[in-house]
Amino acid sequence: MLEALRNQVYEANMALPEYKLITFTWGNVSGIDRDSNLVVIKPSGVAYEDLTPETLVVVDLEGEIIEGDFNPSSDTATHLELYKNFKDIGGIVHTHSPWAVSFAQAGKSIPAAGTTQADYFYGDIPVTRAMKNEEIEIDYELKTGSVIIETFQKNKIDPNRIPGVLVNDHGPFTWGKNPEEAVHNSVVLEQVAEMTYHSLQLSSDNIYMSQVLLDKHYLRKHGDNAYYGQN
Amino acid sequence: MLEALRNQVYEANMALPEYKLITFTWGNVSGIDRDSNLVVIKPSGVAYEDLTPETLVVVDLEGEIIEGDFNPSSDTATHLELYKNFKDIGGIVHTHSPWAVSFAQAGKSIPAAGTTQADYFYGDIPVTRAMKNEEIEIDYELKTGSVIIETFQKNKIDPNRIPGVLVNDHGPFTWGKNPEEAVHNSVVLEQVAEMTYHSLQLSSDNIYMSQVLLDKHYLRKHGDNAYYGQN
Amino acid sequence: MLEALRNQVYEANMALPEYKLITFTWGNVSGIDRDSNLVVIKPSGVAYEDLTPETLVVVDLEGEIIEGDFNPSSDTATHLELYKNFKDIGGIVHTHSPWAVSFAQAGKSIPAAGTTQADYFYGDIPVTRAMKNEEIEIDYELKTGSVIIETFQKNKIDPNRIPGVLVNDHGPFTWGKNPEEAVHNSVVLEQVAEMTYHSLQLSSDNIYMSQVLLDKHYLRKHGDNAYYGQN
């Protein structure tokens, strides 16, 4: 079932240790088949060296296991909530990558300070508000998704143009049109977190790049007038 | 003698350089057999590339060498003191891992700032008080154990729920139900030290996560109602 | 066409991931043949593992493609502007190396704080002013070159003695008498950015080395009286 997607999700999961985004099992990737509304996701707590395409779990959007011998990731409900609300995305990544977590624990967004971020994120990478006690106590993982969606809706952020978020006191989620692109965005987020952390220590001035420079870099890689690459 | 435990302790020692927790011989792992009250520990000052299961030393809880051709780790008395007082633990790790030492030298606990820590440590990772001159001068290694135990008793910390400590101006000790878990906790401690160091530079606000979020993450992985992983 | 230069530019491009100066495709190297005024440059957005000498693109100083099946790097116009104005240089490197970007995003030059920098850069490594809206909106990549040249001319900096720059809110460009030397200078710039960042956190005093020490180190490696190495 969903063999091509299984392979994509498997490869994307295996890319996390390769890019040094995870320690132990602290991360997971999923992908969705928008025709059948089925999601392929990493099993919970399984070591990366034991992972194969066959160990991945297929769930529907209500979280029912459709195929698979393992429990799905404990973060599955968060993934599903994002797929339900961000209609264009095809893959999601969650990690505890260290620079991103440093911002998340400080409750700080990553400001759009330079062109590296602008090449992939059309503005700041937002941090969610702290979750309320009742959100943590009941349906925590689903509510983690809800607070992400609230962050984007309240601040009128387009998830297609800001493909990632920091969950307060927790860590990053990123997404993309497929699992591979979601991993790519996770690498970028970690890298800009590292660089902008250091910029913030070097300067107490306004750290933001100009809107015109942000437009230029984002739009030369994305949208109808893009001219980066071979297309 | 104690062949299975010897192999566990050997594997756990060899994991320290693999996880980049040690430089040269700056670390040691032990394991205890609670039936015989015998402890298997790394020999002192032996390079990791020369280590084999056979070079490990077996001592009793009074520190007498029961089997082995080498001197046991100079930190043996600290390990024994912890085994005598923390009755449930089966393995102990000591390293000079750099981020943990950075906090230890600053005399600072690692605050529970995010879910990465909460997944393994049910609160702050404490730093001991500075040792007194007479504690350093006489039975230094044993007293290093005593000051760890004092830290947990005085602050009513359960060593099963906070499986690690920073010895002031020295470095981390971690433990677990076996040597492998103790190493695992040593990796986690080092990682959260790195991340929380950076969070503390980013924010002068209250760095603590909420108690409810701490409960949620610790208890979804530990205890009767845990639901992380495949159990 | 230009087979020797093609190989040099290819080797220099492949050195970027080896020296960990780039993530994904975030960098490019070019080289110029001063006899024919033709420039060999990396194609845009092609992964390093897919790069061969044959995939490189040959352009003239007006940016016309003379040979090659791919689009040249989107930064080509910046390279050409530098070749036109810095007459002695034979190779150019652009990366988003993290420590250099940290200074660029903070809008800070890298001060000449020690002998490591002095061995290669005869003074501070300057940051450009922020680009004006109209410079970003029209001919952005060419104007990126212009603002670099302005920085050197206005401040009377000799590009042969300061073989690199930080473009504000963007990242580093370096150059040299050939592509290999340009990569070498890119490694040095990244390394001194890392070290001087930390020196600046350690000390609020004047961070500059003395002019006499700067002279000594630069001139013992460069110019008629150099005595470093085997010449």
Place this chain on the structure above:
Amino acid sequence: MLEALRNQVYEANMALPEYKLITFTWGNVSGIDRDSNLVVIKPSGVAYEDLTPETLVVVDLEGEIIEGDFNPSSDTATHLELYKNFKDIGGIVHTHSPWAVSFAQAGKSIPAAGTTQADYFYGDIPVTRAMKNEEIEIDYELKTGSVIIETFQKNKIDPNRIPGVLVNDHGPFTWGKNPEEAVHNSVVLEQVAEMTYHSLQLSSDNIYMSQVLLDKHYLRKHGDNAYYGQN
């Protein structure tokens, strides 16, 4: 000539890139044969991959080349000055290792903040005063040695107990009873610089360890009453 020492110096030089203490050719190791007063040292500016025991240069204490086809390291005069004045040392290392240089550029000693340093250095690792113009202009490398010796004599520091120094705005020199031990001390210096940098950012309090703890750790590894290791 001096085949055993040649091999030791060769191995010690090759250990520098292995321990990530150097970039390019920014470092050198020498060793002395105290019977003949001959010194074996790395040739100047030769890449580590081209180094063999045969390429090393033998010089006498006046710097005359006794054997070798290459120029000796440009820092040779510094090494010789140290061998002449620190009578017990058998090997010297110079690097531009990044954390050590960060302190050197800031003009700061590395304070004895924890037991990692105390295991190898019996106190602070001192930084020299800035060199005077005339010291830089005439016999610079020899005077670099002189300012190191002045630092130890003026502050009554025993070079056998503090086997390393930071040359102001330059970088570290370390030494030991042989080239291997000198490299070992260079690794330790870099590691404690990294850790203590972070401790200093975490705490504005007194960062020093107690004298009694410093005594304990240094003396349990060094001197007549040492009990660390297998002796």
